[in-house]
Amino acid sequence: MDKAQTRSEIVQRDAETLAKIFEESRAIRGVSLWQDAWRRLRRRRAAMISLAALVTLCVLAMLTPLIPFQSPIDKDLRNRQFLPPEVAAVSLGNRAGLNFADGSLATELIRFETETATLRSELNAEQNPAQRLALAESLSLRRTVEHPFHQLWNNLSGVSWWMCRARVAMFGDYAIPSLFGTDKLGRDLLSRVFWGLRVSLLVGFVATLVSLIIGVTYGATAGYVGGWVDTLMMRIVDTLYSIPFIFVVIFLITFLGEDSVKAKLESWGVNQLMIFYIVIGAIYWLTMSRVVRGQVLSLRQEQFIEAARTIGASPARIVFRHLVPNVLGIVIVYLTLTIPAVMLFEAFLSFLGLGVAPPDVSLGLLLNDGVEALSSIRLFWWVVVFPGATLAVTLFALNFLGDGVRDALDPKLKNRG
Amino acid sequence: MGDLIRYLANRFLWMLLTVWLVYTVSFFLMRAVPGNPFSSERSVPPAIERQLKARYNLDAPIMVQYWEYAKGIITRGDLGWCIRLEDYSVNRVLAEGFPVSASLAIFGLVFAIGLGIPAGVVSAVYRGSAADHSMMMMAVFGIAIPNFVLASLAILLFVFFIPLFPAGGFGTLRQIVLPAICLGAPVAAYIARLTRAGMLEVMTREHVRTAFAKGLSKRAVMLRHVLPGAMLPVVSYLGPATAGVLTGSLVLEKIFAIPGMGSHFIAAATQRDYTLAMGMVLAYTVLLFVMNTLVDISYAIIDPRVKLS
Numbered sequence: 001m002d003k004a005q006t007r008s009e010i011v012q013r014d015a016e017t018l019a020k021i022f023e024e025s026r027a028i029r030g031v032s033l034w035q036d037a038w039r040r041l042r043r044r045r046a047a048m049i050s051l052a053a054l055v056t057l058c059v060l061a062m063l064t065p066l067i068p069f070q071s072p073i074d075k076d077l078r079n080r081q082f083l084p085p086e087v088a089a090v091s092l093g094n095r096a097g098l099n100f101a102d103g104s105l106a107t108e109l110i111r112f113e114t115e116t117a118t119l120r121s122e123l124n125a126e127q128n129p130a131q132r133l134a135l136a137e138s139l140s141l142r143r144t145v146e147h148p149f150h151q152l153w154n155n156l157s158g159v160s161w162w163m164c165r166a167r168v169a170m171f172g173d174y175a176i177p178s179l180f181g182t183d184k185l186g187r188d189l190l191s192r193v194f195w196g197l198r199v200s201l202l203v204g205f206v207a208t209l210v211s212l213i214i215g216v217t218y219g220a221t222a223g224y225v226g227g228w229v230d231t232l233m234m235r236i237v238d239t240l241y242s243i244p245f246i247f248v249v250i251f252l253i254t255f256l257g258e259d260s261v262k263a264k265l266e267s268w269g270v271n272q273l274m275i276f277y278i279v280i281g282a283i284y285w286l287t288m289s290r291v292v293r294g295q296v297l298s299l300r301q302e303q304f305i306e307a308a309r310t311i312g313a314s315p316a317r318i319v320f321r322h323l324v325p326n327v328l329g330i331v332i333v334y335l336t337l338t339i340p341a342v343m344l345f346e347a348f349l350s351f352l353g354l355g356v357a358p359p360d361v362s363l364g365l366l367l368n369d370g371v372e373a374l375s376s377i378r379l380f381w382w383v384v385v386f387p388g389a390t391l392a393v394t395l396f397a398l399n400f401l402g403d404g405v406r407d408a409l410d411p412k413l414k415n416r417g
Numbered sequence: 418m419g420d421l422i423r424y425l426a427n428r429f430l431w432m433l434l435t436v437w438l439v440y441t442v443s444f445f446l447m448r449a450v451p452g453n454p455f456s457s458e459r460s461v462p463p464a465i466e467r468q469l470k471a472r473y474n475l476d477a478p479i480m481v482q483y484w485e486y487a488k489g490i491i492t493r494g495d496l497g498w499c500i501r502l503e504d505y506s507v508n509r510v511l512a513e514g515f516p517v518s519a520s521l522a523i524f525g526l527v528f529a530i531g532l533g534i535p536a537g538v539v540s541a542v543y544r545g546s547a548a549d550h551s552m553m554m555m556a557v558f559g560i561a562i563p564n565f566v567l568a569s570l571a572i573l574l575f576v577f578f579i580p581l582f583p584a585g586g587f588g589t590l591r592q593i594v595l596p597a598i599c600l601g602a603p604v605a606a607y608i609a610r611l612t613r614a615g616m617l618e619v620m621t622r623e624h625v626r627t628a629f630a631k632g633l634s635k636r637a638v639m640l641r642h643v644l645p646g647a648m649l650p651v652v653s654y655l656g657p658a659t660a661g662v663l664t665g666s667l668v669l670e671k672i673f674a675i676p677g678m679g680s681h682f683i684a685a686a687t688q689r690d691y692t693l694a695m696g697m698v699l700a701y702t703v704l705l706f707v708m709n710t711l712v713d714i715s716y717a718i719i720d721p722r723v724k725l726s
Contacts, residue, residue, distance in 0.1 A: 238431075239431065239434065239435050239438065241656075241709070242431075242432075242435050242702065242705050242706045242709055243435065243438070243439055243702060243705075244660060244663065244664075244698065244701040244702055244705050246660075246663075246664045246667070247443075247682065247686075247697065247698045247701060248439075248442065248443065248446075248698075250682070250683065250686045251443060251446045251447065251686055251694070251698075252446065254686050254687050254689075340560070340561065344561075344563055347563045348563060348565070348664070348668065351563070351565050351668060352667070352668065352671075352683055354683075364563075367563065367565070367566055368565075370566075370569075371565060371566065371569040371672075374569050374570075374572075374573055384566065384569065384570075388562070388566050391561070391562075391563070392558070392561045392562055395560070395561035396557055396558075396561050399557050399560060399561060400557065
């Protein structure tokens, strides 16, 4: 009796201990790789400042059409050439050459819209089908050609168009003064820098994404399949490495820039910027594939993969649940270093006249203009300093962020603060 | 030694394969571009265009052109006549431009190594000091500023405001200083960062602790035991660095008016000078391949664990 009681007591005590341990283990929150990395990244001031700067730049670049900048393409050869930075307010659309009603974009927009509205009501009232067709044609022609936006902005896409509308609705004719000065054709440099940043960032991100997709797929395949497939695939990469790609790219771009080819591509909905992304992305994947393949190769030997296999995880689960997250760290690090490289490459190509073509703007193109305007006689420093500084700040931030992320994800630096 | 010879033979075969690949791709890319070298705005009478095409063998079927041109290169080393450059054979353009481009590239690389490695060593040894921070800032600067911007600023500063160097041309040492610095700056920045990272990595190893424990001076440990190990990533970066320098020289030759290969290349590609562009691409490919091979060999010399294969 006594014995039985003690035994039941022991059992109960054990159960209590177990429950306590269970409780405790529940209270412990596991720290995932990413949480840990984020915590360490947050402690690095340079990386955090870079991250903040990058986010700011990206948001500004995305919202560029919404911000009341001046027109990036409206030239004023008469009296705004090479103006140094100034703070005199500017009103949109008051240049005489634009022929806007009242010299105001907002008024002109209203005038235009009432005109098209009357045209449309005429169209609706019209019964004769032939007349109707002619009217509809002239209406659409007016909209695509004569809209006042076409004189101030180039080739606005759907979203940017509505952002420009919203901007006129919000700010009217107000435009930020030429804080960065004007260029050799009298265009406002501040707005050009932001429109250029938009294109440059887009090129950087999209081309890097293209290279990411190609590189990770290729590298992971080679690493995971292994054997002669791996040898062959890496041999191909080695061979491609020794090709001076810049020259092939120059060929490709001159080829794809040919008028007839361009027209054909445009009929498929591919414009020059898109070609640009794909071409650049297609040459930057080599290193990425090597890095990913190396990682996958060494990870395949790791015990946790073996363990996963022993408990019966499927190959797909092993790849996506165990391999990919481990490769992701190095891929992100490499991404933050590829984006600046791609942006520099874009600048380089634009400088050679093979990149983004006017009237589109990019930072590389602006720098090219700036370098041309540099002379010893009169120092137009602002045409090179502001685009250069914008590019440098962006690349700076990306580089610092890349370093920070690499250190944060480096297991060797764990617990070292 | 036998290893080395086998390795070189192997590499040579790969080079031939690469060159053939580049030749084929560029050949068909160039021919796929609509228009030909003679279809400029100032139109040539059709009869003369026919004769010109016959002269350059452009009227033959494309596969015949492909083989004929390849045969010329292999049997006679003849890259043909320039189509747009007056009275120049491609071989002559290369013979004149190659030494110029190569010496510019070598000066640039030497400058990059000479600046990058000491900077990296200093900032690793005095980690966290003001010197370290400022040098690494400079390095990011060097990476983030395109070298054509650097070149224009340098011209403005050192040619016009402080007339130390001539604005362009090639031949004297003074003329080569500015372009070589601009060419080497980004490479120097990378090398400095790689050296620093490599040094910091090696410093945590056991053999360094042993070296300190047996009483070697800090200087001896750093230079004899840490630096060689830290050189491996730098050496393997020299391959891409060469490619970068060659690419950069395209722009710098334009800015500094240097009569190298790069200055011809862009014009050749945009004006569809088939023969010249092809010659350039092949020359750059061979150059890059040779450089990569040298890098691999020196890698094997520095690191005994690496086997040439």
